[in-house]
Amino acid sequence: MSEPAEISPLTLSRLPLYLRCLRQLQEKGTTHVSSSQLAQQFELSASLIRKDLAQFGEFGIRGTGYRVDELVDRLNGLLGLDRIHKMAVVGMGSLGSALARYLSVNDRPFKIVAAFDVDGGRVGSKLGHLIVHHSREIPEVIPETGARIAVLAVPASAAQKCYEDLTDSGIEAVLNFAPIRLKRNPAVRTKSVDFQIYLEELAYFLRS
Amino acid sequence: MSEPAEISPLTLSRLPLYLRCLRQLQEKGTTHVSSSQLAQQFELSASLIRKDLAQFGEFGIRGTGYRVDELVDRLNGLLGLDRIHKMAVVGMGSLGSALARYLSVNDRPFKIVAAFDVDGGRVGSKLGHLIVHHSREIPEVIPETGARIAVLAVPASAAQKCYEDLTDSGIEAVLNFAPIRLKRNPAVRTKSVDFQIYLEELAYFLRS
DNA sequence: ACCCGCTTGTGAACCATGTCACAAGCGTCT
DNA sequence: AGACGCTTGTGACATGGTTCACAAGCGGGT
Known part of the structure; x- marks a missing residue:
C-alpha cells in the first residue's frame, strides 16, 4: 500500500x-x-x-x-529500533534498580544514560559506570545526556512532579510505573504500567 | 440494569x-x-x-x-477486593524482589504467602518472614498455602515451564513479567506485562 | 406545590478492529 | 509451457466500544 x-x-x-x-x-x-x-x-x-x-x-x-x-x-x-535510544531512569528504589538492570541488558538498542533519585543514600552511588544524580538536576542533566525516553519509577506522590520536570527538559516519551493516573503532556508519548491495577483486574475473576 | x-x-x-x-x-x-x-x-x-x-x-x-x-x-x-487474595511469587531476582515489596504493601487485599526461586543462593533466604522455596516444590507448596494468584518473574527461558507447574498446582490467575508469549492454559486468567515491548512501542514515536 | 437546573441512564449513530472469503500471484512439477 | 497448490493482499461483513444527544428524574428554591 x-x-x-x-x-x-x-x-x-x-x-x-x-x-x-x-x-x-x-x-x-x-x-x-x-x-x-x-x-x-x-x-x-x-x-x-x-x-x-x-x-x-x-x-x-x-x-x-x-x-x-x-x-x-x-x-x-x-x-525505529535501528538506532540507539538513550534512556533516563528516575527513582532508584528496588523497582527502579530492577528495571534499570532489566531494560538495558541484551542486544536491545536501549541504553541508560542517566539515573536520578532524591534519597541521600542513593544519590552519588553507582549504577554500572553511571552516577545517580539528584532529581533536582533533571533539567540540566537530561539535555546534556541527550536522553529522549524516561522510565519513571518513583512513589505515586512524587510522580506528577517528576513527570513535568522530565517533559519540560525535553524528554519525548515516558514509561511510567507509579500507581497514579498522570496528567499528561499531549506532546509526550506516555505509557503507564500499573501493577496494582493488573492485580485488581485478575482478582475480578476470582470472586467465586 | x-x-x-x-x-x-x-x-x-x-x-x-x-x-x-x-x-x-x-x-x-x-x-x-x-x-x-x-x-x-x-x-x-x-x-x-x-x-x-x-x-x-x-x-x-x-x-x-x-x-x-x-x-x-x-x-x-x-x-472481589473485599476478600484477601493470597499470592505466590516465582523468581526472586531483582525484579521479583521488587515486585514482592511493591505489591504487598499498602492496605491492598493482596498478600504474598509463598516465594520460589531456583538459585541456590536465594533458596532458603528470607522474604519478610517467608522462606524462599525451590521452584521444584511448587506442586506441594502452592496447595498448602492456598495461593490462587501467581506472579511470574523468571527469565524467559524458564517461564513456560514455571507457568505450567503453577497452573497444574491449582493457581487460577497469573501475572507474567517474563518477556515471552506464554502458551496459555485457557482455564487460567493470564496477564502479561512486557516492558521490552512497551519500550519498543514508545520507540516507534521517536523515529523523527 | 411547582418550576428549574443539573445529572443520570440509554438508544442510536459512529468509529475502530477483527474475521471471512476469495481473487491474484508466485513457484514448482510434469 | 501449462496446470496446480499454496499463500498473500484485500474488499465486504460482523463485532465491539465510544460518543452523542436527549428524555427521565432528583432536589432545592420560591
Whole structure:
C-alpha cells in the first residue's frame, strides 16, 4: 500500500511481538515463514497478521510466505529500533534498580544514560559506570545526556512532579510505573504500567 | 440494569481506576461526585464513565451524582477486593524482589504467602518472614498455602515451564513479567506485562 | 406545590478492529 | 509451457466500544 500513514495502536502493540518471534526464527536459520505459521506461535489469526503486515507495503511472497530477514529489517526500521535510544531512569528504589538492570541488558538498542533519585543514600552511588544524580538536576542533566525516553519509577506522590520536570527538559516519551493516573503532556508519548491495577483486574475473576 | 452478566475487558480495566480515585475522594471527605468531575480526573468522557457504572445497576442519583461511599463498596465487591487474595511469587531476582515489596504493601487485599526461586543462593533466604522455596516444590507448596494468584518473574527461558507447574498446582490467575508469549492454559486468567515491548512501542514515536 | 437546573441512564449513530472469503500471484512439477 | 497448490493482499461483513444527544428524574428554591 502507501507509506506508514499512522499505525493503529493495536497493530503497533503486535509488531514488537512479531519481531521477537522472527528474530528467534532467524537464529534457528529459518528463511521463510507463512502467516499461518506465525499465527499459531501467538494465539492470533493468520488474517490479522497479514493485515498488520500489509500496511507497510507488500513484502510477502504469494505461495511462499515472508522472507524472515527482510521482515526483521523492515520492522526494525519501522519501529525505529535501528538506532540507539538513550534512556533516563528516575527513582532508584528496588523497582527502579530492577528495571534499570532489566531494560538495558541484551542486544536491545536501549541504553541508560542517566539515573536520578532524591534519597541521600542513593544519590552519588553507582549504577554500572553511571552516577545517580539528584532529581533536582533533571533539567540540566537530561539535555546534556541527550536522553529522549524516561522510565519513571518513583512513589505515586512524587510522580506528577517528576513527570513535568522530565517533559519540560525535553524528554519525548515516558514509561511510567507509579500507581497514579498522570496528567499528561499531549506532546509526550506516555505509557503507564500499573501493577496494582493488573492485580485488581485478575482478582475480578476470582470472586467465586 | 441486570446483574453483572460479564464485564467487558475494557470496562474492567477502568474500574480499578475509578476505585482508586474514589478512595482518594473518600479520604478528602467528599460524599458525592458527578460523572463529569470523575471524567476530568482521568482523561475520559463523562458518558463513558456513566456507561461503565450503569452496567451494575443504577446507583447514581440524577441531579446530584454518585454517592462516593456506596460506589466504593459496590466496586470493591464487584472486583472481589473485599476478600484477601493470597499470592505466590516465582523468581526472586531483582525484579521479583521488587515486585514482592511493591505489591504487598499498602492496605491492598493482596498478600504474598509463598516465594520460589531456583538459585541456590536465594533458596532458603528470607522474604519478610517467608522462606524462599525451590521452584521444584511448587506442586506441594502452592496447595498448602492456598495461593490462587501467581506472579511470574523468571527469565524467559524458564517461564513456560514455571507457568505450567503453577497452573497444574491449582493457581487460577497469573501475572507474567517474563518477556515471552506464554502458551496459555485457557482455564487460567493470564496477564502479561512486557516492558521490552512497551519500550519498543514508545520507540516507534521517536523515529523523527 | 411547582418550576428549574443539573445529572443520570440509554438508544442510536459512529468509529475502530477483527474475521471471512476469495481473487491474484508466485513457484514448482510434469 | 501449462496446470496446480499454496499463500498473500484485500474488499465486504460482523463485532465491539465510544460518543452523542436527549428524555427521565432528583432536589432545592420560591
